[in-house]
Amino acid sequence: MAGFTTDEELEESTNRWMVWGLVLMAAFVLAFPLYRWVEPSNRAEARETQIASLADQGQGLWSLNCSSCHGLNGEGGVGPALNSQQFLQASSDEQTSLLISVGVPGSQMSAYSLDYGGPFTSEQIKALTTFVRSWEEDAPDRPDWRDVIDG
Numbered sequence: 001m002a003g004f005t006t007d008e009e010l011e012e013s014t015n016r017w018m019v020w021g022l023v024l025m026a027a028f029v030l031a032f033p034l035y036r037w038v039e040p041s042n043r044a045e046a047r048e049t050q051i052a053s054l055a056d057q058g059q060g061l062w063s064l065n066c067s068s069c070h071g072l073n074g075e076g077g078v079g080p081a082l083n084s085q086q087f088l089q090a091s092s093d094e095q096t097s098l099l100i101s102v103g104v105p106g107s108q109m110s111a112y113s114l115d116y117g118g119p120f121t122s123e124q125i126k127a128l129t130t131f132v133r134s135w136e137e138d139a140p141d142r143p144d145w146r147d148v149i150d151g
């Protein structure tokens with residue numbers, strides 16, 4: 001290359017590039033674990049936001065469609081008290097979704113999923129399930145959760 005007059009200058013330049021190469025490599029080596037460390041917490045945050053918004057949507061659906069029988073806060077009425085450790089611990093989200101989707105034949109609990117002639121999409125069923133699950137942390141002990149209060 002015409003720019004270099006002496007071997008020394010050429011060597012200096014080469015060394016400079018090598019140093020930059022090493023710096024870059026070190027940056028990548030450090031960035032990778034950092035990325036792996038930050039990324040899951042981003043994902044956890046996104047998940048929490050998604051759960052919160054589903055629960056929000058579920059709350060609206062609940063108060064319009066379920067509270068008349070199960071109580072505004074799931075405390076029970078014609079239908080069982082879903083806001084209870086007894087129900088929430090016994091029923092997984094899958095089971096709860098299925099119960100809401102299909103209903104309980106022969107009872108006042110009708111099917112709510114479009115697939116079973118009800119009004120709700122699977123997203124709405126998921127929102128309801130998420131809302132019901134959101135009670136779990138503070139749900140009271142209700143060994144009588146299945147007892148019908150008025151009906």
Ligand code: HEC
Nearest residue numbers: 065066068069078079080096099100104107108109112128
């Ligand atoms: C007309 C009254 C009524 C309405 C409205 C109603 N339910 Fe029910 N629900 C019941 C009754 C009664 C049962 C108990 C059925 C049985 O097991 O005999 C029940 C049972 C359930 C169960 C199962 C509990 C168990 O036994 O494990 C879930 C979950 C549930 N309802 C969720 C909902 C949701 C969510 C909504 C609103 C989309 C809703 N219900 C609307 C009356 C109602």
